[in-house]
Amino acid sequence: MRVHEHLLSRGDLSLADRQRAQHALALDYLKAGLLDHAEAALLKLEDTPFEGQARLALLANYERSRDWTHAALIAQKLEHSNQGSFRGRLAHYLCEQAAAFITHQELEQARFLLQEAIKTAPAAARPRIDLARLLASQGKTEDAYHELEEALASSPAAIPLMAGPLAEFAVACGRSHDALELLKTNYELFPSLDVLDAIVALEATVEGPSPTARDWYVRHLEREPSLVAAAKWIAGEKLEHEQFHPQVQRALDHAVKPLTRYRCAACGFEAKQHFWQCPGCQAWDSYPARRVEEL
Ligand SMILES: [Zn+2]
Numbered sequence: 001m002r003v004h005e006h007l008l009s010r011g012d013l014s015l016a017d018r019q020r021a022q023h024a025l026a027l028d029y030l031k032a033g034l035l036d037h038a039e040a041a042l043l044k045l046e047d048t049p050f051e052g053q054a055r056l057a058l059l060a061n062y063e064r065s066r067d068w069t070h071a072a073l074i075a076q077k078l079e080h081s082n083q084g085s086f087r088g089r090l091a092h093y094l095c096e097q098a099a100a101f102i103t104h105q106e107l108e109q110a111r112f113l114l115q116e117a118i119k120t121a122p123a124a125a126r127p128r129i130d131l132a133r134l135l136a137s138q139g140k141t142e143d144a145y146h147e148l149e150e151a152l153a154s155s156p157a158a159i160p161l162m163a164g165p166l167a168e169f170a171v172a173c174g175r176s177h178d179a180l181e182l183l184k185t186n187y188e189l190f191p192s193l194d195v196l197d198a199i200v201a202l203e204a205t206v207e208g209p210s211p212t213a214r215d216w217y218v219r220h221l222e223r224e225p226s227l228v229a230a231a232k233w234i235a236g237e238k239l240e241h242e243q244f245h246p247q248v249q250r251a252l253d254h255a256v257k258p259l260t261r262y263r264c265a266a267c268g269f270e271a272k273q274h275f276w277q278c279p280g281c282q283a284w285d286s287y288p289a290r291r292v293e294e295l
Contacts, residue, residue, distance in 0.1 A: 001025065001029070001032065004024050004025035004028060005025060019048045019049065022041060022044055023045060023048075023050040029041055035064075038057075042061070051081075052078075052081070055078050055081075056078070059075060059078070060282070068094075068097050069097075071089075072090055072093045075089050076090070087120055087121045088121050088124055088284065088285060090117075090121070091118075091126065092117075092276060092284055094113045094114065095276070098110040098111075098117070098130060098134075099130070101113065102134060107137075110134055111134060114134065115127075117130075123155055125154075125155040125157075125161065125289075126276050128148065129161060131147050132151070132162075133165065135147060136168075136172070141173040142173040144169045145170055145175055145179070148169065149166075152166070156186070159190070159194075160192045160193070160194035160195060161194070161274060163192075163195045164197065166179055166198065167179055167199075167202045180199065180206055183198055183202065184199060191220065191224065192290060193220075193226065193228055193291055193294060196216055197232075200213045200216050203216070214232075214233055221233070224294075227256055227259060227293065228259050228291070230252075234249065235249055258292065259291060259293035260292070262275070262287045262291065262292070264286045264287055265287070266286040267281035267283070
């Protein structure tokens with residue numbers, strides 16, 4: 001660090017060497033964790049051959065410190081300089097900012113940002129899912145349901161993340177039949193455990209508590225050898241040796257738990273919940289919407 005600082009203080013350095021030293025110094029600061037210094041050094045690399053690398057490093061820096069406003073400014077610059085598309089990332093930043101507003105009960109601000117996020121990345125699932133949850137929390141379950149219908153149309157791969165809330169909002173606004181049809185159609189095309197659970201839950205509300213709703217788990221087993229589905233089916237069955245059921249169920253549930261996690265496709269980090277940004281490697285959208293057993 002001192003060598004590079006000394007180099008930069010010399011008056012006889014060529015422009016190219018000065019830029020190289022500036023870049024090396026910025027990397028020194030980053031390695032040392034001196035983020036404020038790193039930020040200042042990286043900003044000095046605008047309009048130099050190191051501009052692209054510096055912007056990416058700055059972006060990572062701002063993301064780490066959850067400074068979404070500055071991260072968005074850099075992402076916009078990267079987007080305009082043809083360094084790939086950053087629209088998905090920009091939408092995530094807006095969603096992160098909206099989440100902060102929701103925490104502080106500033107719901108109108110949050111709604112505005114989520115709508116901006118939808119405009120920024122219309123095919124992204126998260127803005128619509130977050131907006132649907134916000135609307136539902138305000139009692140607007142019909143609007144929330146509609147938002148998820150849109151999300152389903154624009155990003156069908158994310159349906160396992162939406163199936164549960166879709167069923168919940170449908171029941172709340174009296175659209176259970178529609179939702180059931182929608183989920184069944186989708187399940188036929190892309191069978192998934194979360195859609196299966198939502199269908200079972202919805203059938204129980206539409207038809208009353210019927211044992212046939214759980215037949216869906218058996219039907220699923222005919223398609224996929226799923227331990228998760230088997231455990232869920234057995235949980236509702238009367239066994240011949242019913243007195244041993246709790247022990248058997250406990251063993252099954254224990255075995256099933258790791259299979260119901262989500263796994264980052266970039267680094268393999270596993271978690272009980274789905275993340276839009278991996279807490280292990282910081283990658284965005286690296287978690288598939290499906291559970292480990294379905295990968
Ligand atoms: Zn990861």
